[in-house]
Amino acid sequence: xxxxxxxxxxxxxxxxxxxxxxxxxxxxxxxxxxxxxxxxxxxxxxxxxxxxxxxxxxxxxxxxxxxxxxxxxxxxxxxxxxxxxxxxxxxxxxxxxxxxxxxxxxxxxxxxxxxxxxxxxxxxxxxxxxxxxxxxxxxxxxxxxxxxxxxxxxxxxxxxxxxxxxxxxxx
Numbered sequence: 001x002x003x004x005x006x007x008x009x010x011x012x013x014x015x016x017x018x019x020x021x022x023x024x025x026x027x028x029x030x031x032x033x034x035x036x037x038x039x040x041x042x043x044x045x046x047x048x049x050x051x052x053x054x055x056x057x058x059x060x061x062x063x064x065x066x067x068x069x070x071x072x073x074x075x076x077x078x079x080x081x082x083x084x085x086x087x088x089x090x091x092x093x094x095x096x097x098x099x100x101x102x103x104x105x106x107x108x109x110x111x112x113x114x115x116x117x118x119x120x121x122x123x124x125x126x127x128x129x130x131x132x133x134x135x136x137x138x139x140x141x142x143x144x145x146x147x148x149x150x151x152x153x154x155x156x157x158x159x160x161x162x163x164x165x166x167x168x169x170x171x
Contacts, residue, residue: 005121008088009043010111010138013054015130016149016164017076025064027075035164040085042168048126049118052090053110053137059094066094088118105129106136115141128167132156 014020019031040050058064069092077087091110093103102109115122126145127138135146135157147167148157161167 003119005119005124006049007047007124008049008051008114008118008120009125010114010127010143011040011050011052012105012129012131012134013052013090016128017052020130023058023061023063025058025068025072027072030072030076032079033164035168037080037083037085039164039168040080041083042171044085046171049088049120050086051088051114051118052092053105053114053134054090054092055104055133056092056094057096057104060096060099069094089114105131106133106140108137108140111137111141111143129157 011017014024017033017036018024019033021029024030044050056069059066059069073090077090080087091114093101093110095101095104097104101107114120122142125143126147127134127143128147128149129135130149132155135148135155138146144158146157147159147161148155149164150160151162152160159170
């Protein structure tokens with residue numbers, strides 16, 4: 001008997017989970033987006049695994065190091081745990097665009113690694129991002145359910161929304 005595949009929601013970090021003020025690596029600079037706890041609790045209750053996929057070129061640019069990133073990530077995951085929200089894993093790309101790696105979105109290695117590790121069915125999964133590069137990475141991994149968090153109306157995403165609360169209404 002074949003094991004049933006999981007469904008997941010892939011989330012970008014900066015601009016989706018937190019307010020993006022550029023190269024955030026200190027806890028004091030990290031502000032959760034309004035509605036993120038409500039949204040993730042609902043998604044989790046609907047049976048979705050919650051997986052973060054984030055470009056962190058600040059590491060490659062030497063603005064901060066992997067230890068700084070891990071400290072902030074551990075703190076963020078703990079804040080979600082306090083609200084009974086389980087972030088399955090945070091995948092990150094420490095490279096700069098010039099490195100031309102496979103993990104940096106719009107490439108999809110982070111998503112592909114998550115699909116393998118957690119036995120995820122892309123057809124029943126979602127991507128929530130704030131840039132078209134997030135959506136491009138999802139589409140390369142056959143994730144058609146895509147949401148762009150933006151005020152722009154034109155996007156390659158299946159849905160464009162202005163706030164995380166709009167996503168709750170979509171589900």
